[in-house]
Amino acid sequence: MNGRKDLLDIESLSVEEINYLLETAGPFKNLIRQSVKKMPPLRGRHVLTLFYEPSTRTRSSFEIAAKRLSADVTNFTVSTSSVVKGESIIDTIDTLQAMQVDYIIVRHGAAGVPNLIAKHTRASVINAGDGHHAHPTQGLLDAFTIKEVLGPLTGRRIAIIGDIQHSRVARSTSMILRKLGAQVGVFGPGPLIPEDRHPDMQSFRTFDEVFDWQPEVIYLLRIQTERQKEQFFPSLHEYHRLYGVTDERLNYIRGKGIYIMHPGPVNRGVELVDGVMTYERTLINLQVENGIAARMAVLYWLQPETGSQRE
Numbered sequence: 001m002n003g004r005k006d007l008l009d010i011e012s013l014s015v016e017e018i019n020y021l022l023e024t025a026g027p028f029k030n031l032i033r034q035s036v037k038k039m040p041p042l043r044g045r046h047v048l049t050l051f052y053e054p055s056t057r058t059r060s061s062f063e064i065a066a067k068r069l070s071a072d073v074t075n076f077t078v079s080t081s082s083v084v085k086g087e088s089i090i091d092t093i094d095t096l097q098a099m100q101v102d103y104i105i106v107r108h109g110a111a112g113v114p115n116l117i118a119k120h121t122r123a124s125v126i127n128a129g130d131g132h133h134a135h136p137t138q139g140l141l142d143a144f145t146i147k148e149v150l151g152p153l154t155g156r157r158i159a160i161i162g163d164i165q166h167s168r169v170a171r172s173t174s175m176i177l178r179k180l181g182a183q184v185g186v187f188g189p190g191p192l193i194p195e196d197r198h199p200d201m202q203s204f205r206t207f208d209e210v211f212d213w214q215p216e217v218i219y220l221l222r223i224q225t226e227r228q229k230e231q232f233f234p235s236l237h238e239y240h241r242l243y244g245v246t247d248e249r250l251n252y253i254r255g256k257g258i259y260i261m262h263p264g265p266v267n268r269g270v271e272l273v274d275g276v277m278t279y280e281r282t283l284i285n286l287q288v289e290n291g292i293a294a295r296m297a298v299l300y301w302l303q304p305e306t307g308s309q310r311e
């Protein structure tokens, strides 16, 4: 399937393109589990990571994914760059483009920055998270992970719990799951559940209502304190009591065999208790592993307009 130049959100991907990416990620996952983990399709290409916000998983898994495909990788460290001297995003991109990079992987606190950069460069731009707008490769790795454990997504029930309003993960993951035919329900403090969510996304008022819906996956979100300008619930203790996976709820979840997912980083004692991390159906580490395969599929599929031809 012909690749696009950029990956900026899930919304603009067709179901065929999503299925192609998920199918392509499968063989890549097999490859990275072998002793020789490298293949040559991006040999001679240069990948640059440009993160204006912190990241553990996304930045390092893009770096590993690019190296597995034989690309060269440069990690641009914003905090020690001329950005701190006031250099604009566009001037930074012009400078980096002059260095002939082929892929720019960007994370920024403001929604729309990756789109702006994509219009300004011949390199392929991948959105690695922009404000509360989108995190498309998180959506892809989540869909890949659920498909791996449950099979086709049609009719599957996934409950997303937490700060839906400020979460780019909730936006991208709920969209890809619905595009693939899953049912998505949401639960969290009232002000953190967007009123303009898609009408086919069910909303719950209590954890018991979530359980009554019989979800196959409970997807927990981190409270995005860095994106909240006001306090939406009395305390973290109260949040845990009402919306967290407590020991009691974990017992119920274990009894029903419900899977638990979380994009990371987790806040232990807030959205989940320690026991969730060792629960046999917690998929958090599998999500991280699958992130490399999903990002390899994206890098393999995109077509930069930088001139150098892929071998």
Ligand code: CP
Binding pocket: 054, 055, 056, 057, 058, 059, 129, 138, 263, 264, 265
């Ligand atoms: N899931 C996610 O985006 O994690 P990082 O912030 O560590 O990249």
